[in-house]
Amino acid sequence: MAEPILVIDKLGKRYGTVEALRGADLVVQRGEFICLLGASGCGKSTLLRVVAGFEAASAGRVVVSGKPVTGPGPGRGMVFQDYGLFPWLTVRDNIGFGPRARGLPSAEVARIADRFVETVGLTRFANAFPHQLSGGMKQRVAIARVLANDAELVLMDEPFGALDAMTRERLQDELLTIWAERRLTVLFVTHAIEEAILLADRVIVMSPGPGHIVADERIDLPRRRDVSSPEFNEVRRRLSAMLHSDHQREDAA
Amino acid sequence: MGAALRSAAAPRRLLGLIVPAILLVAWWLATSRQAYGLIPTPGEVVTALVDLATGDEGDAFSGRLPAHIAASVGRVYGAFLLAALAALPLGMLVGRLRWAHTLLDPLLQVLRPIPVTAWLPLSMILFGLGARSAFFLVALGAFFPILVNTIFAVRSVEPRLFEAASMLGVSPTRMFPKVVLPASLPGIFTGLRLGLGFAWVVIVVGEMTGVQTGLGAMIMDARQLSRTDVVVAGMVVIGALGFLSDALVLALGRRLLRWSPSHG
Ligand SMILES: Nc1ncnc2c1ncn2[C@@H]1O[C@H](COP(=O)(O)OP(=O)(O)OP(=O)(O)O)[C@@H](O)[C@H]1O
Ligand SMILES: [Mg+2]
Numbered sequence: 001m002a003e004p005i006l007v008i009d010k011l012g013k014r015y016g017t018v019e020a021l022r023g024a025d026l027v028v029q030r031g032e033f034i035c036l037l038g039a040s041g042c043g044k045s046t047l048l049r050v051v052a053g054f055e056a057a058s059a060g061r062v063v064v065s066g067k068p069v070t071g072p073g074p075g076r077g078m079v080f081q082d083y084g085l086f087p088w089l090t091v092r093d094n095i096g097f098g099p100r101a102r103g104l105p106s107a108e109v110a111r112i113a114d115r116f117v118e119t120v121g122l123t124r125f126a127n128a129f130p131h132q133l134s135g136g137m138k139q140r141v142a143i144a145r146v147l148a149n150d151a152e153l154v155l156m157d158e159p160f161g162a163l164d165a166m167t168r169e170r171l172q173d174e175l176l177t178i179w180a181e182r183r184l185t186v187l188f189v190t191h192a193i194e195e196a197i198l199l200a201d202r203v204i205v206m207s208p209g210p211g212h213i214v215a216d217e218r219i220d221l222p223r224r225r226d227v228s229s230p231e232f233n234e235v236r237r238r239l240s241a242m243l244h245s246d247h248q249r250e251d252a253a
Numbered sequence: 254m255g256a257a258l259r260s261a262a263a264p265r266r267l268l269g270l271i272v273p274a275i276l277l278v279a280w281w282l283a284t285s286r287q288a289y290g291l292i293p294t295p296g297e298v299v300t301a302l303v304d305l306a307t308g309d310e311g312d313a314f315s316g317r318l319p320a321h322i323a324a325s326v327g328r329v330y331g332a333f334l335l336a337a338l339a340a341l342p343l344g345m346l347v348g349r350l351r352w353a354h355t356l357l358d359p360l361l362q363v364l365r366p367i368p369v370t371a372w373l374p375l376s377m378i379l380f381g382l383g384a385r386s387a388f389f390l391v392a393l394g395a396f397f398p399i400l401v402n403t404i405f406a407v408r409s410v411e412p413r414l415f416e417a418a419s420m421l422g423v424s425p426t427r428m429f430p431k432v433v434l435p436a437s438l439p440g441i442f443t444g445l446r447l448g449l450g451f452a453w454v455v456i457v458v459g460e461m462t463g464v465q466t467g468l469g470a471m472i473m474d475a476r477q478l479s480r481t482d483v484v485v486a487g488m489v490v491i492g493a494l495g496f497l498s499d500a501l502v503l504a505l506g507r508r509l510l511r512w513s514p515s516h517g
Contacts (some may be wrong), residue, residue, distance in 0.1 A: 054416050072419040084417040088435040088512045098421035101431065129512040149421055 005030045005065055005153055005185050006051065012059030012210075013046050019210035020046040023060070026204060026213060028187065030152075033179055035200035036189045039243065043211020044189040048155050051187065052078045064153060074098060077146030079156040083138040085130040091141050092117055092126040098149030116144040119178065136167035143175070147182065156188045160195070172198060176223065193243070197235050198225050205242055215242055293482040298489065301482035314475065314483050317466075322490065324466040328384075328459065329452045329498075332391035336448055340396050341441070344403025349433065361400065369394045369455045377462055386462035387469075394455030398447035406440025407433055439513045446502050453495035468494075 308316020
């Protein structure tokens, strides 16, 4: 098998006395769509932030494309639930921010920005500022910004959590299309079981106290997946049982 | 849409004239009854204003208004500029660098509540009677609003923006121009606006230092000669100039900060 794009090895993270992660292991192959699923507080965001390089590991290590992670970098792009767009830049300039920061000539920056403005269907809003956009449009900008920077590993922390159901479904669809066309690797955090099964090649179930990985389910259903099919429901039942047994263990403790 | 909003806003803005009109009538009713009252009637103030501007009567104040305005406007904007040149870099330093904050913040917090008036005697000793003292006091009035708002603005940049910039390839040394500066522009702008407003507020105090021309000097002279009509005329002119100056800055802000929901 080819070299994995991401290896997480016995990862531990503490914040003072709080132990957010202990002994988390995960190997991701290039091109996989991974969903991290788990109850609130089980360390999903923490794991993603360590991979992004925003937080240093307290134990173990994270290796991306053969190199240990020591800090944030353009190869790993994060899409935040609260967008994190630069309010003083237009849609086009937000998307061109990475290429410009990396010192590309401005003609090249403009070309890249325009291309990704189009990829996410915001050509009409290219000159709008973030405060003029809907939540779904802002999240499209955030995705395009990461793509424009050639991120090969896209990290998404509940990116559609703040959107209404219809917008969420459209963006899930668009994300899958972009993922397939551009052969991205995606690490996607969610606490919605259905969203995980709809999107993922593999669903990684995490459990708190301190956060670790309890299951790694491959979803073999063909895409686009039908959320009302018996096969989909079967997987949902299995994952749901897994998450609930987890809660019961917690309650007993 | 914007044009429709604006035309709807115009009559609404006229409503803002109702209270001043009532006050004007009250002023007129209160002063027009008695002859030789200490407080001038609105009519006397208008006469004084016309005389100040055009100089028919031929007394010490006649026709001197343009010179007084020029002196005060020059002082206000010059001192404001000086204050901004000092307060902006200092505020960015104190706001972003821990050691600068530790070193300077206590001193600044103690100096800040001291009113400009209290500096007047010391300023006359340090800078002498006249223009330099006036300049210093007005600059001091503008300095702290700019400083305090700059410190606050550069400190309260959303942490998320640093994460976003660093993942997109901005190195720690480039964070300041790429993120801190643009993100804090609205706050810095608010500080500049307040600073300019304060420069107008303290202009009379500043011109108590024995300068010959300036609206403050004119008001002080008129007071000694019991020319309250000229005093009130001076107040009206300062109010109008301060208002115009603020409107100008606001319009500028609206152009430059189009991206900011609270300015655009
Ligand atoms: N900066 C921090 N300082 C202290 N504790 C933290 C910090 N960030 C996270 N934690 C703690 O670490 C644990 C894991 O948090 P994390 O945010 O990773 O969970 P999560 O799975 O993303 O939860 P959610 O679904 O609510 O987003 C929690 O107990 C949380 O309180
Ligand atoms: Mg989280």
